[in-house]
Amino acid sequence: MFKRFALAFSLGLMASSALTNSVLAADRGPLQIYVSKAMQTLTVYDGDELLMTSKVSTGKPGHTTPSGIFSILEKRKYHESNIYSNAPMPFMQRLTWSGIALHEGKVPNYPASHGCVRLPNGFAKTLFSMTERGAHVIITDEPVTPQxxxxxxxxxxxxxxxxxxxxxxxxxxxxxxxxxxxxxxxxxxxxxxxxxxxxxxxxxxxxxxxxxxxxxSQREQVRDVQEMLTELGFDAGATDGVLGSQTLAAIRGYKRWKSIEKDGEILSPRFIAALTTSAGRGKPxxxxxxxxxxxxxxxxxxxxxxxxxxxxxxxxxxxxxxxxxxxxxxxxxxxxxxxxxxxxxxxxxxxxxxxxxxxxxxxxxxxxxxxxxxxxxxxxxxxxxxxxxxxxxxxxxxxxxxxxxxxxxxxxxx
Structure with a gap:
């Protein structure tokens, strides 16, 4: 989520940032941050309206910035990397606990970081002042636009x-x-x-x-199996979604009862179909x-x-x-x-x-x-x-x- 406030500044795209509007209105909806690794740019949208953009520097070969859907987990005005020799990371906005963040740094016209998204001086401070924990950051190769x-x-x-x-x-x-x-x-x-x-x-x-x-996932399927086996009198142990020894013993017992003990796969479609029928449940x-x-x-x-x-x-x-x-x-x-x-x-x-x-x-x-x-x-x-x-x-x-x-x-x- 972004704080709502009036903001006025105008810079060029090839400089650190640019606004399509010289003044950001106070009453705006939730904003989103998009990073394109192919274009080495960051854009901020209010809905489908582009508010500002900046050049960035993402991860260099061997340290590629991951793509995906992230949100800001933590913010620190000054932070030192605990991975890369206490390297300074001013205006750090953390995206993963494994070490990916937005932060101020050197921004050449190519990927140069160890995986983070480097922002130009000035723009990093401005973006930091706008955001709150939970703001979405979407990182892609080619640029995308919300519709x-x-x-x-x-x-x-x-x-x-x-x-x-x-x-x-x-x-x-x-x-x-x-x-x-x-x-x-x-x-x-x-x-x-x-x-x-x-x-x-x-x-x-x-x-x-x-x-x-x-x-x-399989864990959720196993949890269903454990519940159904226990309902039918086969003690599958805790309903924890783990194929432990007690759950495996219950599965083997049920398969012997239904004469499908030679079923090769533990959670085979045949076993699941038979079990859900026995338990009076519909198809999962x-x-x-x-x-x-x-x-x-x-x-x-x-x-x-x-x-x-x-x-x-x-x-x-x-x-x-x-x-x-x-x-x-x-x-x-x-x-x-x-x-x-x-x-x-x-x-x-x-x-x-x-x-x-x-x-x-x-x-x-x-x-x-x-x-x-x-x-x-x-x-x-x-x-x-x-x-x-x-x-x-x-x-x-x-x-x-x-x-x-x-x-x-x-x-x-x-």
Whole structure:
């Protein structure tokens, strides 16, 4: 999120920065930062309006800056690198806990850093003064531009019901998020409806949501298996999503019961189909929706993906001009190049990759999602300015953990 204030300055693109408008208005929506490694530029948008741009220097060969969807995790006016001999990093804005950041530094007309995004003197200070923790930074090879998106499956803000959210004793660890087919609730804030403009003001102050829509992982599938086996009298141990010795013994016991013990794959389609039938459940859903707020997981649930053999692609969508009482919101999106390796595609069951961003759009991906009504209602009552949605086939990556939003690292072809 960006602080809203009046700002006036004008510099050239080939200098450190440039503004399309000489004055940034005080009343603006959530801003986004885009870095293009191919162009060695950084641009700042308010919705689809370009506000300013600057040259930058990204990672040199052997120290390539990762591409993907990030957010600012930490800010320090003066910081010294704990990796590269205490090198100074003024106006540091951290993007990953593994060491990638925006910061002031030498900016030649080519990639020269050890992985960070260097900003020119002056511009680094200006950008630092504008941002707050949680602001989105999207790093790509070729430049991308946010565009308005209109899709029936996008969330629409609604007023919260009187009972609000509930606290739950369910525990979620950011690096090991998992759930059964039932939604999991954690630390949902209770927000009671209020009348008139005062209510809108209170709800507008709600921290933005970070929503990830992806495919269910093996851990979530194992958790379902553990629940079903235990319901059927096979003690699978803790419902932790781990294929431990007790869970494996329960799986073997069930397979002997159903005379499928020679099934080669532990979690084979035949085994899953038999188990869900025995437990009286329908076909497991293919998708998962996860929600974070203020860098903490608060909610997740299973959702459906139509034609799961087709890739969803990688897309970033952000909300602005949220009016809860009129039920209106504006969404803007970018689609990001992301090539998944063959083993990952096989593991995910994808036979038609979504490599071409011009062929598989965010609208296409959204149209294939089946989001249960109760899940949609829970999210829509908390939707606020700056809330964002990331759609990705590849799930939670290793950079997503304690004290982060959902970090999606993308890969270039070749």
């Amino acid at each position: 308005p998106i209109f899709a029936a499956n996008l969330f629409v803000p609604r007023q919260p019901v009187p009972e609000g959210g509930l606290l739950s004793d369910a525990e979620l660890r950011p690096t090991k998020i998992e759930a059964s087919l039932k939604p999991v609730e954690v630390a949902m804030n209770e927000v009671l409806p209020r009348a008139g403009a005062a209510a809108q003001l209170v709800l507008d102050d709600e921290p933005p949501l970070r929503i990830l829509i992806t495919r269910r 859903l293919d998708g998962q929706i996860m929600v974070r707020q203020k860098f903490k997981p608060i909610y997740e649930a299973a959702i459906g993906i139509r034609a799961p053999e087709k890739g969803l692609g990688t897309h970033f969508i952000e909300a602005s001009h949220v009016d809860r009482f009129k039920g209106k919101v504006e969404w803007r999106s970018v689609s990001i190049e992301n090539h998944l390796p063959a083993p990952t595609l096989k593991r995910l069951g994808i036979t038609e990759p979504a490599d071409d961003v011009n062929r598989v759009t965010a609208e296409d991906a959204l149209a294939r999602l089946d989001i249960p009504g109760d899940v949609r209602a829970k999210i829509e009552t908390m939707l606020s300015e700056g809330s964002s949605i990331t759609i990705s086939d590849s799930g939670i990556g290793p950079e997503t953990g304690d004290g982060t939003d959902f970090i999606t690292v993308t890969r270039k072809k070749g």
